Amino acid sequence: MSTSSRCAACRHLRRRCPSDCIFAPYFPANDPHRFACVHKIYGSSKVGNMLQDLPVELRAEAADAICIEAECRVQDPVYGCVRMISLLQQQIHNAESQLVKARAEIAVLGSHAQELRHHGQDI
């Protein structure tokens, strides 16, 4: 493979991109930031091994997930994507609290409507 068609990983690692490069399908040359993040957080050898250990058909999704995690950790070196998990858990807690309140309101309105209906019948 010529130098100009090296993948982002091989460019970053300043090496020849072999025809069976484990990174090439998931780290295209036009997105150097993607590989730079995973390299900084996991190192190329760990990422290569993680992909290699998976069946080919699962590698693209694994590479995407690994990139998300690495980008989160580059942006937030303390919490990484665990911060997103905490924020989402908080958001679920809020939505569920509102749902409990809304259901209580429905129960009150429902019984109120029933009372009014009985009252109407009494008149």
Place this chain on the structure above:
Amino acid sequence: MSTSSRCAACRHLRRRCPSDCIFAPYFPANDPHRFACVHKIYGSSKVGNMLQDLPVELRAEAADAICIEAECRVQDPVYGCVRMISLLQQQIHNAESQLVKARAEIAVLGSHAQELRHHGQDI
């Protein structure tokens, strides 16, 4: 530091645990699995650097988050903790859909109650 008081990281790496060990405060000897996971996913040198680059007071929380991410990836080598993010996003979507329905129901019940009240006044 004697061999018996080595931290989980130094035991795993079969090395002497120095008195200023970067791992010791966050990887106690009684939880070897915790270090084994981060070692498998990030490697000890990356984890050491990630902790070293942070102010001391943030390292414990960073070590916990790094462990969560590593344990998720060991359990789920394709999606890691990104699967949890997807599940939580789905859960929020469901809770919010139910909330929209509940609010619509409240609006219907409210206007229905008002009609019944007017109807009662008419009689």
